[in-house]
Structure formats: structure tokens, C-alpha cells
Amino acid sequence: MGSHRRLAPSGFDRGAAAALCVMSAAAAALGAAPADAAPHGGTKAEVDRLYQQAEKATEAYDKAGERAHTLRRQINDAQDRIARQQQRVNTMREQLGSVAGAQYRSGGIDPTVALLFADDPADYLDKASTLDRIGAQQAGQLKELRSALRDLSQERAEAAGKLAELEKSRKDVSTHKRAVEKKLAKARQLINSMPAAERAAYERASRGGTRDLPDLTGVVAPDARAAAAVAAARSALGRPYVWGANGPSGFDCSGLMQWSYAHSGIHLPRTSQEQRHAGRRVPLSQAQPGDLVVYRSDASHVGMYVGHGQVIHAPYPGAAVRYDPVGMMPISSVTRP
Structure with missing residues (x-):
């Protein structure tokens, strides 16, 4: 490719600038075949249009795929946080449970601790804060547990939302994929319908990059x-x-x-x-x-x-x-x- 020296400040040499000035406004997005063997104008224009539509659908496909990848990563992170938070909640419940055991051995379970074993822990937390027999240490533990449960519930709700969004992204990927494949298949049918010489010219133009x-x-x-x-x-x-x-x-x-x-x-x-x-x-x-x-x-x-x-x-x-x-x-x- 020759030696490499620094560009002129404009970024274009005069030859390139002149070439740009005379470029046709109708230059095809897919390049031009040799003039002596150009495909039929109408067919090529339709192929170009289909490829342009397919490219637009491909960009949408890429975007949906990238979003799905991001969501999967976020969901994995959320699941890790939920697992850690659940372990924290379990540990706090065990600590409060040990208080219940000690009270039972000493002659009965304090009503504030007994509520730990209720069917509805949220109801327990709401009631526990109003009971007058709660001790200072238990009050702190209960408050911390309330906060931990709320955080856990929020994490789960956010994870559920991301899972729903991920499912939508997956459907979007599938939809865009079908759109691309449909456009490409139609373009290929049109190319195959060209006379042999025109099709060969089109294929030569497509391979012109090297x-x-x-x-x-x-x-x-x-x-x-x-x-x-x-x-x-x-x-x-x-x-x-x-x-x-x-x-x-x-x-x-x-x-x-x-x-x-x-x-x-x-x-x-x-x-x-x-x-x-x-x-x-x-x-x-x-x-x-x-x-x-x-x-x-x-x-x-x-x-x-x-x-x-x-x-x-x-x-x-x-x-x-x-x-x-x-x-x-x-x-x-x-x-x-």
C-alpha cells in the first residue's frame, strides 16, 4: 500500500476533492457494476432497496441483541445480590429465633418473638413495632430485618421487570431476524432472475473489494x-x-x-x-x-x-x-x- 506520510490538514488531497465534486448524486449504495455489463436498472434498484431495508433491520437486530446481552448480565448481577440479601435475612431470622428459644427455655416466648413464626412476616413486622413489650435490642433487630426484607422485595421486583424486558428483547431479536431473512431472500431471488451476463457483472462488483x-x-x-x-x-x-x-x-x-x-x-x-x-x-x-x-x-x-x-x-x-x-x-x- 506504499509508504505512509501525514495527510494534508484538510483530510483530502486535491485529487480526492475533485473526485468528490463530480460524484453523481445517484451513486448506488451498493457500488456500480462495469458500464458495459450493468444489471437491468429496475432490478438492481429493487435489490439495492431490499438490501438497504435489510441493513436497517440488521441494525435493529443488533440493538435488540445487545440489549438482551446487557439485560442478561444485569439479571445475573441481581440474582447474586438477591442471594446475598436472602442470606442476610436468614441470618437475622436465626438470631431472632435464638432469642425465642432462650425465652421459651426460661418460661415462655415473648409475643414479639412469637410473631416471627406467623404465616405473614410482613404482618408481623407491622405489628411488632407497636407492641410495648419489645426490648431495645429486639427493636433494633426487627427494624434491621424490616429494612432487609424491603430491600429483598425491591430487588426481586426489579429482577422480575428485567426478566420481562429480556423476554421482549428476545422476541424483538426474532422479529428483526425474520425481517432481515425475508428481505435477503427476496433480493437473492431478484439477482438469480437476472440474465447470466448481468448477474455475473453484479457479482463481480460485489467482489470488488480486494x-x-x-x-x-x-x-x-x-x-x-x-x-x-x-x-x-x-x-x-x-x-x-x-x-x-x-x-x-x-x-x-x-x-x-x-x-x-x-x-x-x-x-x-x-x-x-x-x-x-x-x-x-x-x-x-x-x-x-x-x-x-x-x-x-x-x-x-x-x-x-x-x-x-x-x-x-x-x-x-x-x-x-x-x-x-x-x-x-x-x-x-x-x-x-
């Missing part, structure tokens, strides 16, 4: 973290787009960004909608290698700027991770993690 590599001579990342992220993204060139995947053998668009930046010690959120807020916004004219370029008004696609007007991204199913012009589709923002 051929005709752009000249990035003189490009260098602004710092070590960005350099590590760019190097990781470059190492992924040629690996397949796999919806819902974040490496290392396959990626969706935001999964590639998350995986690449993990190599620099930075944890990005899972979806492109969240990644656009994962740093400082910069103008496109000041883009530097490692910046995240977020596309479309709904932020449903993301790539990594690597210099000279090029991004690396995971385009769509059937296509490998590849280079494409930064202006390949409408840009909504540029973020510097």
Missing part, C-alpha cells in the same frame, strides 16, 4: 489509536458481509467498526445509530483516517474513512469488506471516536 486497491500513498492516521483501528479494518478486506456479525470471520457494517476500534482499545456501541454519537462530530472536509462516516438520514450504514476520499466498509450481503468512495451514498455525519 481488486483495484486505491492509492493511499502518503496517508497516515493522526494518532496511534486511529492507526490501530485503520490497520484492523484493512486486515478485514475481503471478508464477507454477514448480517449481525462483528468478526472476525464476517461483519455487518457497524460490527466491522466495533471490531476495528476494539483493536485500539476503544469500545464502540454496536449499531451505526449509536456509533454516530460515539465521539466528536467533524466536517467531511476535515475527515481523517479512522473517522466514522455515517450514511443516510436514518444512520443505517457506517464506514471508516481511510484517506484520499476512500472508506472501508462492509457493504451488503454477498459483498466482501472493501474500499469505496466516501461519497458512495448520502452522508449524514462524520464522527471522530
Whole structure:
């Protein structure tokens, strides 16, 4: 890829800027096939539309999956806290029970302690505080037990709420998965319906990521973290787009960004909608290698700027991770993690 020297302050060389100026506003989100063998415009446009919808559903799938993962972790933590709190309650009850045993051996059980064995401990706690025979030590123990039981009840209620939310997230994951699979299956049917020459041209365009590599001579990342992220993204060139995947053998668009930046010690959120807020916004004219370029008004696609007007991204199913012009589709923002 040639030697690497520092970028001009603008982030683009004049050649790249000129190229951006003449880019067609109708540049396809999935890249263009050779002009002499382009697929039928209507069919390709419909395939592109389906892939865009599938990508949006994939982002929703990723978000629901990440939420489910977070909830599972929170539920595990809550279960640990509940177990510890239950042990604390059990210990306190044992201590109060020993008082009951001592009173029984000395001639009877104090009514305040006898209530420990009532069917409704909450009712016991409410009544115990009003009894006039309670001792100071027992009063402190009863107050502490009341607080512990309330904390335990609250923990259980919160855990139950998270379990319900987790179930909803699981259903959301399943719903989005079906939506993605439906869109992809329809797109594949359309591609298969193309005449052989047009289909071959489309497939060649999809595999274009490892051929005709752009000249990035003189490009260098602004710092070590960005350099590590760019190097990781470059190492992924040629690996397949796999919806819902974040490496290392396959990626969706935001999964590639998350995986690449993990190599620099930075944890990005899972979806492109969240990644656009994962740093400082910069103008496109000041883009530097490692910046995240977020596309479309709904932020449903993301790539990594690597210099000279090029991004690396995971385009769509059937296509490998590849280079494409930064202006390949409408840009909504540029973020510097």
C-alpha cells in the first residue's frame, strides 16, 4: 500500500476533492457494476432497496441483541445480590429465633418473638413495632430485618421487570431476524432472475473489494489509536458481509467498526445509530483516517474513512469488506471516536 506520510490538514488531497465534486448524486449504495455489463436498472434498484431495508433491520437486530446481552448480565448481577440479601435475612431470622428459644427455655416466648413464626412476616413486622413489650435490642433487630426484607422485595421486583424486558428483547431479536431473512431472500431471488451476463457483472462488483486497491500513498492516521483501528479494518478486506456479525470471520457494517476500534482499545456501541454519537462530530472536509462516516438520514450504514476520499466498509450481503468512495451514498455525519 506504499509508504505512509501525514495527510494534508484538510483530510483530502486535491485529487480526492475533485473526485468528490463530480460524484453523481445517484451513486448506488451498493457500488456500480462495469458500464458495459450493468444489471437491468429496475432490478438492481429493487435489490439495492431490499438490501438497504435489510441493513436497517440488521441494525435493529443488533440493538435488540445487545440489549438482551446487557439485560442478561444485569439479571445475573441481581440474582447474586438477591442471594446475598436472602442470606442476610436468614441470618437475622436465626438470631431472632435464638432469642425465642432462650425465652421459651426460661418460661415462655415473648409475643414479639412469637410473631416471627406467623404465616405473614410482613404482618408481623407491622405489628411488632407497636407492641410495648419489645426490648431495645429486639427493636433494633426487627427494624434491621424490616429494612432487609424491603430491600429483598425491591430487588426481586426489579429482577422480575428485567426478566420481562429480556423476554421482549428476545422476541424483538426474532422479529428483526425474520425481517432481515425475508428481505435477503427476496433480493437473492431478484439477482438469480437476472440474465447470466448481468448477474455475473453484479457479482463481480460485489467482489470488488480486494481488486483495484486505491492509492493511499502518503496517508497516515493522526494518532496511534486511529492507526490501530485503520490497520484492523484493512486486515478485514475481503471478508464477507454477514448480517449481525462483528468478526472476525464476517461483519455487518457497524460490527466491522466495533471490531476495528476494539483493536485500539476503544469500545464502540454496536449499531451505526449509536456509533454516530460515539465521539466528536467533524466536517467531511476535515475527515481523517479512522473517522466514522455515517450514511443516510436514518444512520443505517457506517464506514471508516481511510484517506484520499476512500472508506472501508462492509457493504451488503454477498459483498466482501472493501474500499469505496466516501461519497458512495448520502452522508449524514462524520464522527471522530
